[in-house]
Amino acid sequence: MTIIWYLVALAIIAIPFAAMVFLPINKSKPILLVFFLLFIVFMYGPMLTMGVLSLQGTTGSMTLPAKELFSFHWYSELQSTSSVMVSVRQGISKSLWLSLIVAVITAILSLTLGMAFRRAFRGSGILFYAILLSLMTPGLLLSLGLSFLLYYAGIAKGEGTVGYLPIIGVQAVWALPFGFLVMMSVFNRYDARAEEAARDLGASSVRTFREVTLPLIWTGVFGAGLFGFTLALNEFERTFLVSGSIITLPLQLYIITSSSVLRPYVYSLGVVTILISFLLIALFLVVSAVTGRKTTRAIEDDDGGSMNTSAMQAAPSGD
Amino acid sequence: MSDTGLVLKDVYRIFPGDVTAVSDVNLEIANGEYVVFLGPSGCGKTTTLRIIAGHDEPSSGTVTIDGELMNGVSPAKRPITTVFQHYALFPHKSVLNNVAFGLKMQGVDKAERETQAKAAIELVGLTKFMDRKPRELSGGQQQRVALARVLVTRPKAILLDEPLGGLDRLLQMKMRVELRALQRELGITFIHVTHNQEEALSMADRIVVMGDAIVQQVGTPEHLARHPRNEFVASFMGDNNVFHGTVSGSNGGNVIIDTDYGKVEVEGSAASGSTASMAIRAAAVKISTDAAPATNGVRVRLDFAEYLGDSVKLHMDLDGKPFIAKVPEDRYAEVRALEGKDVTATWAAEDGHLLEQ
Structure with missing residues (x-):
């Protein structure tokens, strides 16, 4: 029987590929579209199921079919005073604050790193890969290593405000390569001539940065920060062994799923966190749409008239 | 300063x-x-x-x-x-x-x-x-x-x-x-x-x-x-024909250069036997169907007459080497009829220009 499933899997990969290679574009397009839609269903289907299951009534179960649709019972349950819900809410608030801090750190570090990498410097190649290396480091090992380090340094985990620092550290290290790559691509497309013009017109380095560089790249910086936020919000394995008594939202969800009877509030909680992420992405899109506003005013032909010789008397030609 | x-x-x-x-x-x-x-x-x-x-x-x-x-x-x-x-x-x-x-x-x-x-x-x-x-x-x-x-x-x-x-x-x-x-x-x-x-x-x-x-x-x-000073300027400014050769003597204030395409005479002085180059502007070149003179004249094949509005640029072939001239716009019909034919290009010694080596 297993062999049949292998063949099905092979077909799923082979059919669109074969269609693309062997069929003319107008014939392969519908086939590719079907596979694309399948892909979308595969990606968003679970989310949809979760949404539906979160809208069940009191007797709702963890699996389909959904019962007593549609009710906000499990959403109001999130506000209950039961100890589980209290700790979930604390987890949410901790995670939001942590993610915000990590977002700011990621944005600033990505910006400064991006600026540094605009020109090659001694060792820039090695440093580039060193930064990206943290993408490939198994998160749990990083967490374990830091955990030992803290133990030998005599620092108790998860105590007081200091306890947040290792968490922020591992999450920022995780998010930084993403933010860094965002800034690298921003600076790749960036036209430095405007900066040269600014300096030429009398701007100091600081003013050039403030007046020209930052306005041109800041949606990228914002994007790097957004990466920091969402990655930190979802971070589990790196946080796991260094957080001590500080329970972030993913850790809290892990505790719930591994220790108590699961009820559909898990789904409503999932929906709420997804909504937070969507809200952030929407915010990002709005911000970049506003700053990069493209008016549809047509570029007229060069009818800007000619240089106005009658105005030359009023010219700023000096006295 | x-x-x-x-x-x-x-x-x-x-x-x-x-x-x-x-x-x-x-x-x-x-x-x-x-x-x-x-x-x-x-x-x-x-x-x-x-x-x-x-x-x-x-x-x-x-x-x-x-x-x-x-x-x-x-x-x-x-x-x-x-x-x-x-x-x-x-x-x-x-x-x-x-x-x-x-x-x-x-x-x-x-x-x-x-x-x-x-x-x-x-x-x-x-x-x-x-x-x-x-x-x-x-x-x-x-x-x-x-x-x-x-x-x-x-x-x-x-x-x-x-x-x-x-x-x-x-x-x-x-x-x-x-x-x-x-x-x-x-x-x-x-x-x-x-x-x-x-x-x-x-x-x-x-x-x-x-x-x-x-x-x-x-x-x-x-x-x-x-007055392009040297060959670089003469060719970069365009519309110049450059000849290279050896100085074979002088004639009054002029120096005579033996080139692969005959003798040319140009204002200036240079030691006999030294290598020299000269430039002649396209606009100073005259085109006729007469026989070529002994100096400052070459037989060329007129390949293409390019109408430029205020003048006509003539693209010619001097034994495989490009040679150009410019004539007034009103001669277009006349030079157009000469396309593909051999013509004589001449110029006055004072229009030529000795280049620095």
């Missing part, structure tokens, strides 16, 4: 890896002069411009403006500004804020800088586009914004790096006239870099021809057109 104007003295620029970009440049540019740096790409003209602007520093030599040493002075502090090759406008700022930028950096207050910026925008004829962003303007309009942006800071000199490069030909012709008129009106030094001979000839008070990192020749457009 002059105390006024822009002076480059013994300027060298050697890039890492021993690449000489600019070598031994000595120039004095008077205030209010329109100077064009002309040369093929990679000749060092843009590097020279960047050294003047302060975006690059000379490896040795000095730059002074009105007697003041500019070496080590940042571009921001030099009394000159640049119109960059692709304008380098600030894409996120409106036309008004682009133009007002220089004044803002000088600390001029908002009301005053907007008044001045508006005057500069009016000067370049863009008042109704004041609130637009650069990307909402055409190439020609962007170019005017770039110009207004530097004019408003009242610089002693304006540097223009290929200012007409991005414009279509008709607009180029229009902007040439406008730029020149503007420069005359304002009396500011313009230093303009281009690889386009026609543009240089039509705009400059003086042309600085650069090639292979050195200044090949400096002169008025007319002087350069009539």
